[in-house]
Amino acid sequence: xxxxxxxxxxxxxxxxxxxxxxxxxxxxxxxxxxxxxxxxxxxxxxxxxxxxxxxxxxxxxxxxxxxxxxxxxxxxxxxxxxxxxxxxxxxxxxxxxxxxxxxxxxxxxxxxxxx
Amino acid sequence: xxxxxxxxxxxxxxxxxxxxxxxxxxxxxxxxxxxxxxxxxxxxxxxxxxxxxxxxxxxxxxxxxxxxxxxxxxxxxxxxxxxxxxxxxxxxxxxxxxxxxxxxxxxxxxxxxxxxxxxxxxxxxxxxxxxxxxxxxxxxxxxxxxxxxxxxxxxxxxxxxxxxxxxxxxxxxxxxxxxxxxxxxxxxxxxxxxxxxxxxxxxxxxxxxxxxxxxxxxxxxxxxxxxxxxxxxxxxxxxxxxxxxxxxxxxxxxxxxxxxxxxxxxxxxxxxxxxxxxxxxxxxxxxxxxxxxxxxxxxxxxxxxxxxxxxxxxxxxxxxxxxxxxxxxxxxxxxxxxxxxxxxxxxxxxxxxxxxxxxxxxxxxxxxxxxxxxxxxxxxxxxxxxxxxxxxxxxxxxxxxxxxxxxxxxxxxxxxxxxxxxxxxxxxxxxxxxxxxxxxxxxxxxxxxxxxxxxxxxxxxxxxxxxxxxxxxxxxxxxxxxxxxxxxxxxxxxxxxxxxxxxxxxxxxxxxxxxxxxxxxxx
Numbered sequence: 001x002x003x004x005x006x007x008x009x010x011x012x013x014x015x016x017x018x019x020x021x022x023x024x025x026x027x028x029x030x031x032x033x034x035x036x037x038x039x040x041x042x043x044x045x046x047x048x049x050x051x052x053x054x055x056x057x058x059x060x061x062x063x064x065x066x067x068x069x070x071x072x073x074x075x076x077x078x079x080x081x082x083x084x085x086x087x088x089x090x091x092x093x094x095x096x097x098x099x100x101x102x103x104x105x106x107x108x109x110x111x112x113x114x115x
Numbered sequence: 116x117x118x119x120x121x122x123x124x125x126x127x128x129x130x131x132x133x134x135x136x137x138x139x140x141x142x143x144x145x146x147x148x149x150x151x152x153x154x155x156x157x158x159x160x161x162x163x164x165x166x167x168x169x170x171x172x173x174x175x176x177x178x179x180x181x182x183x184x185x186x187x188x189x190x191x192x193x194x195x196x197x198x199x200x201x202x203x204x205x206x207x208x209x210x211x212x213x214x215x216x217x218x219x220x221x222x223x224x225x226x227x228x229x230x231x232x233x234x235x236x237x238x239x240x241x242x243x244x245x246x247x248x249x250x251x252x253x254x255x256x257x258x259x260x261x262x263x264x265x266x267x268x269x270x271x272x273x274x275x276x277x278x279x280x281x282x283x284x285x286x287x288x289x290x291x292x293x294x295x296x297x298x299x300x301x302x303x304x305x306x307x308x309x310x311x312x313x314x315x316x317x318x319x320x321x322x323x324x325x326x327x328x329x330x331x332x333x334x335x336x337x338x339x340x341x342x343x344x345x346x347x348x349x350x351x352x353x354x355x356x357x358x359x360x361x362x363x364x365x366x367x368x369x370x371x372x373x374x375x376x377x378x379x380x381x382x383x384x385x386x387x388x389x390x391x392x393x394x395x396x397x398x399x400x401x402x403x404x405x406x407x408x409x410x411x412x413x414x415x416x417x418x419x420x421x422x423x424x425x426x427x428x429x430x431x432x433x434x435x436x437x438x439x440x441x442x443x444x445x446x447x448x449x450x451x452x453x454x455x456x457x458x459x460x461x462x463x464x465x466x467x468x469x470x471x472x473x474x475x476x477x478x479x480x481x482x483x484x485x486x487x488x489x490x491x492x493x494x495x496x497x498x499x500x501x502x503x504x505x506x507x508x509x510x511x512x513x514x515x516x517x518x519x520x521x522x523x524x525x526x527x528x529x530x531x532x533x534x535x536x537x538x539x540x541x542x543x544x545x546x547x548x549x550x551x552x553x554x555x556x557x558x559x560x561x562x563x564x565x566x567x568x569x570x571x572x573x574x575x576x577x578x579x580x581x582x583x584x585x586x587x588x589x590x591x592x593x594x595x596x597x598x599x600x601x602x603x604x605x606x607x608x609x610x611x612x613x614x615x616x617x618x619x620x621x622x623x624x625x626x627x628x629x630x631x632x633x634x635x636x637x638x
Contacts, residue, residue, distance in 0.1 A: 009166040012397040013388050034352045036359060039372040041380070051359045051369065065172075065385055069372040069445070073355040074346050075453055076268030076446065095167055099269025100144045101445065102379050104172035106388070 001025075003086035004059065005107070013063055014108035016092060020061040022109075025085040027054040028096065033074030035096055040068045054085060059109045066105045072098035140271035142177035145414065153410040165404045168414070169397060171421060172383040176442055179382060180270050181422050182435035247293035254279045254287065258447050261440050265447040278443075281450055288454070289339035297332035297472065335467035337483075339460050346457045350490070355456040364455070368448040371441070378441040382434040392424050460485050468504070474555055476504045477518045493527040503553070515553035523547040539597040549587040555615055582616045603629045 004022040008014045018024065028035040040047045042057045043064045049055075051071055072078025078098035084090040093105070141149070148168040155161040171178050257263035258279060266278040345351045358364040387393060400417045407413035425431060463483040470476045481499035488494055501518040525545040533540050591609035605627040612620050 009162050010169075010401055012169075012394045015170070033346070034355065036356065038359070038369065039376050041376060044380075046373075051365060053356075063385075067376055067379060069376050069379075071359055071368065071372070071449060073352055073453065073456075075450055095144070095148070095173070097144060097269070099142075099267075100174065100176060101449075102175050102375055102442070104170075104379075104383060106385075 001086045003084055003088045003090050005084045005090060005092060007090070007092055008108070011108075013106055015105040016107045018059045018107055018109045020059055020109045020111055022059045023056060024059060025054055025056040026092070027083050027085045028070070028080050029083060030073070030078065030080045032077060032079035033072055033098075035073075035078060035080035036071045038069045038071035038101075040066065042066045059107060061109050061111060063106050063108045066107055068103055068105070070096060070098075070101045070103075072101065074098065140273055141411075141415070141418070142174070142180070142271065143269040144174055145177055145418070149411050149414050152404055152407075157407075158405055161405050162401075165401055168404075169400055171387070171425060172379075175379055175382065175438060176267060176270050178422065178425060179435040179438045179442075180267075180274055181418075182426050182431050183439055184432060245293055245295040247291060249288050249291035251284045251287035254284060255447065255451070259444055264440070265443040267439070267443055267446055284447070284450070285454070289342075291337045291339075293333070293335045293337075293467075294331060295333040295335075296330050331470060332472075333467050333469045335465060337463055337465040339463045341462040342458050342460045344454075344458045346453065351457055355453065358452055358456045365452065368445070368452050371445040371448040375438075375441040375445045378434070378438040382431075382438045387425070390424075396420055396424060459487055465499075469501070477501045478504055479521075481521075491529045493529075494524065495527070496522075496524045498522045517552045518555075519549050519551050519553075521547070521549045533596070541595045543591075543593040543595065545589075545591040545593070547587075547589040547591070549589075549615075551582075551584045551587065551615060554584050555582040583613075583618045585613065585618070587614065588612045603627075605629070 004018045004024045005016040006018070008017055026037075028037065034053075036051050036053050037047075037055050038051045040050060040055055043060055047055050047057060055068075057066075070080070072080075076098040080096040081091055082093040082096055084092060093103075096103075145168065148164065152161050152164040152168065155164055168174075254263060258265045264275065264278040265284075266272070266275050266280045268281075359368065396417070400421075403413050403417060404410060461484065463485070465479075465481040465483060467479045467481070468476060469479060479499050479501045481497055484494075484496045486494050499521040501521070502516050503514075503518050506514070506516065523546060525543055527541050527543045530540040530542060532538055589609055589611040591607055593605055593607035595603055595605045597603045605625070607625040607627075609623050609625070610620070611623070614621070
């Protein structure tokens, strides 16, 4: 599966860039205990099938927030990484932490430029 | 006994004071991210680490605790109860009327009302309703209702004074209580000898139990002395994920997560990062951190500026306090689910004050051993002694203060899911032994007959009857089925060589019904 998302550094708004219409699957790797997606909303719409160890959604055009609440098998001591499930297993966030269980990633996508 | 309880309750009610101070410490995430930046040489090589620290919505708790300030103090309103499933519902041994031969080591966390039919150790049968819970249900309810704060890990403790800690919850969780109500005391036919023999032997006279009128049949408390906690094994990880995804077991955490997400969206409106003030701050922050010799000092300045920007609206403080309340509840539910998946009670001590109808009250002291064996088996064993609370009244012959000694064991085997309706089934085999050391004195009253209770060969003036001493053996086979919505139906068949009151062997079948009300209050 080809990768869709790339991490963006030092952008005040965007965290990842991708292509509108691409379907992406995000997975979690627990580095201390296990991590799961407890609840998530993409563009304000709740993602179905949670809690789960991965989420799948289609990228929309614009600067769209992905809000996530993580669950940790070791509570606030839990640590993990967010990856895109694709051939390169792109690391998107290595600060997934039990003492910071809710976070927002803004995914920016526009037609034409791919970013 | 009452005073310590009241004092503890008042301590829990103390407001989670001083959330937010003038110059708060940094949260743990910021401290670690500052360390990651500081490790890099000055300049562009720091950019990846700088990128991680700058987004406010990726450090929600760190920002909210500062924005909220003291407004949290006014937020604590009302509450109610918690969730758990792997606990004993129904009457414990000795309460009578239950289908439980063996006491389990864990009790319901909140209100757990079990209504069960059939008696095992007494010859009367009736409906016994048991209300049980563990003491952590009280602070849990306060936290869920926003009356108190659960200490949020990772945020500075100095700004969380008065919060209820994880260790306090864990301690209270070890203490549980139960009260059994005998709401329907059915009659039965008994045969006995008068305690005060009369010289005259008349015709058989119906003599009845004299019910005490007390509907509380047992009051008990339990302390978990020792438990096993495993949060690292593969079995635990699997059990945790199963509970997390279970509609009933994971409901409280999921509900808390959805509330947290809603509070998060309110606190961090997406237009904040589009504002020119924020974007200007962001650009300045990159330069400041790239060039900083003391990254922590630089970040403290930048963070103070960011908080001023985020705090501009009047609603920001309210939204921040709402968010922290939701985060506090989420962490509580997460810890409770972890505890449920990771902690197994091993040794417990139980005290019960039993008030059987027609008898003097007695106290039971019981040690409980509870251990899982592999994935599907579990062993529970009990040993107990009962003593009369007072020297038995109306007896002309000496009666020992020691009422009886008991021992029992139960082995459970999890059958798992059966079909689409039954989500969990367990088959159990139990053996129970009781040595009746002293004769039980029954208070009878011809003036207040109970339907169906008949004594034969007793003089008309007899007001008390002594039941036989001896040994009781009971064996039971039980199938417990659950529907996945906290409804459990135990079906049991048992054989006993005699009961406490009737010296005859008997076969009995019991059907119970229990519902865990915790799930109703966790939504």
